[in-house]
Amino acid sequence: MSELYDPALPARQRGRRSAYERVVRPVLYRLGRGDAEVAHEQTLAGLRLLGRIPGAARAGARLSGTPAPRTVFGVRFPSPVGLAAGMDKNGIALRAWPAIGFGFVEVGTVTAHPQPGNEKPRLFRLVDHEAVINRMGFNNLGSEALAARLAAYGDLGYPLGISIGKSKITPLEEAVEDYVTSLRRLYRYGDYFAVNVSSPNTPGLRALQDAGHLRELLTALRTEAASLSVTGLAPKPILVKIAPDLTTSAIDELLQVCTDVGVAGIIATNTTIGRPGVESHPLAGETGGLSGRPLTETSAKIVAHIHAQTGGALPIIGVGGILEPADATRLFDAGASLVQVYSGLIYRGPGLIRKINRSLP
Numbered sequence: 001m002s003e004l005y006d007p008a009l010p011a012r013q014r015g016r017r018s019a020y021e022r023v024v025r026p027v028l029y030r031l032g033r034g035d036a037e038v039a040h041e042q043t044l045a046g047l048r049l050l051g052r053i054p055g056a057a058r059a060g061a062r063l064s065g066t067p068a069p070r071t072v073f074g075v076r077f078p079s080p081v082g083l084a085a086g087m088d089k090n091g092i093a094l095r096a097w098p099a100i101g102f103g104f105v106e107v108g109t110v111t112a113h114p115q116p117g118n119e120k121p122r123l124f125r126l127v128d129h130e131a132v133i134n135r136m137g138f139n140n141l142g143s144e145a146l147a148a149r150l151a152a153y154g155d156l157g158y159p160l161g162i163s164i165g166k167s168k169i170t171p172l173e174e175a176v177e178d179y180v181t182s183l184r185r186l187y188r189y190g191d192y193f194a195v196n197v198s199s200p201n202t203p204g205l206r207a208l209q210d211a212g213h214l215r216e217l218l219t220a221l222r223t224e225a226a227s228l229s230v231t232g233l234a235p236k237p238i239l240v241k242i243a244p245d246l247t248t249s250a251i252d253e254l255l256q257v258c259t260d261v262g263v264a265g266i267i268a269t270n271t272t273i274g275r276p277g278v279e280s281h282p283l284a285g286e287t288g289g290l291s292g293r294p295l296t297e298t299s300a301k302i303v304a305h306i307h308a309q310t311g312g313a314l315p316i317i318g319v320g321g322i323l324e325p326a327d328a329t330r331l332f333d334a335g336a337s338l339v340q341v342y343s344g345l346i347y348r349g350p351g352l353i354r355k356i357n358r359s360l361p
Contacts, residue, residue, distance in 0.1 A: 037121065075191050082161070084106060085107065116139055117139025129292070166205055183224055183225065197241070241268075268318060300334050316337060317340055321344075325356045
C-alpha cells in the first residue's frame with residue numbers, strides 16, 4: 001500500500017484528514033496505475049484549465065488567507081509562501097497558482113537545451129513517510145521555449161522566480177555559458193533567478209557548488225545581468241540553491257563566495273541523496289533526490305546556520321519538509337524570509353497553503 005491511501009488506517013486517524021487527503025489524493029494516486037508522474041501531469045493539466053477561467057485566481061486568492069506582503073531582495077511578495085521549482089517546470093499553469101494561495105512561483109529548473117530528462121519511472125511516492133524520491137533530470141522544453149511562453153502570458157500579477165540549470169549534454173567545462181544563455185533568454189521575464197547547482201540528478205552538477213567553479217559561474221551571471229540592465233531592463237536578484245548534503249564548512253565556503261560575488265540570497269535546500277528515516281522503505285534504494293517530511297529537520301538547521309553565519313544579511317528562501325503550518329513557522333523562526341512548498345502540496349493538497357497563509361503574523 002506504499003503507493004496508495006491506506007484505508008486500513010485507524011478511523012480516528014483517517015478522520016483527521018482533509019477532504020483532499022480522504023477523497024482527491026487517493027484518486028490522484030491511482031492515476032496511471034499509481035504512476036506518480038502521471039498524477040503530476042494530470043494535476044498540472046487541471047490547474048492549466050483553472051487558470052483559463054476568468055476571475056478564478058483572484059477568487060481563490062481571496063479565500064486563501066489574509067495577505068502578508070513583504071519585500072525581500074528588492075522584490076515585493078504578496079505572500080511569503082511560494083511554489084518551489086520542479087512542480088511547474090515549463091510554466092504551463094502560471095495563471096492558476098494564486099488561486100491556491102501562493103504569493104510567488106518558481107518555474108524550472110530550465111536548461112539552455114530542451115531535454116527529456118531521465119528514463120521513466122523517475123518519480124516515487126513514499127507515502128508512509130510523506131516523502132518523494134525523484135530523478136527527473138531537468139526534463140524541460142528549454143529556456144527558449146519558456147521565454148516564448150512567458151512572453152505570451154504578459155504580466156502575471158505576482159513575482160516569478162526562474163530556476164536555471166546545466167543541460168545534460170553540456171560538458172562541465174562549458175557549464176558557465178549554458179547558464180548564461182538561459183539567463184540572457186529569460187532575463188526580462190523573471191523577478192529573480194535561482195542558480196541550481198545542487199540537483200543530484202544531472203551528472204557532475206553538484207561539482208559547481210565547489211568554491212572555484214561557483215565563483216566563476218556566479219561572476220559570469222552577475223556580469224551578464226549587469227550588461228542586460230544597461231540595456232534598460234531592471235536589475236534582477238540572483239540566488240543560489242544549495243544541497244542539504246553539504247558539510248558545515250562547505251556551506252560556509254559557499255556563503256563566502258556568494259557574499260564576495262554579490263549574490264542576493266540563498267535557497268535552502270534542494271533534495272538529499274541521503275535516506276534519513278526511510279532506509280527500510282522498499283523504494284529507498286531508488287536513485288534520486290529525497291524530499292518531503294525527512295527534510296524538515298535538516299532544512300531548518302541549515303537555514304538557521306546560514307542566518308547565523310551571515311548575520312541575517314543574506315535573505316533565505318526556506319524549502320524542504322513543509323507539511324504543516326508549524327513547519328513553515330519553524331523555517332521563518334530559523335531566519336527564512338520566504339518559504340516554498342512542493343512535497344507538502346502532494347500530501348496535504350491546496351488547503352496546506354491556505355493554512356500557512358492564515359498562520360502568518
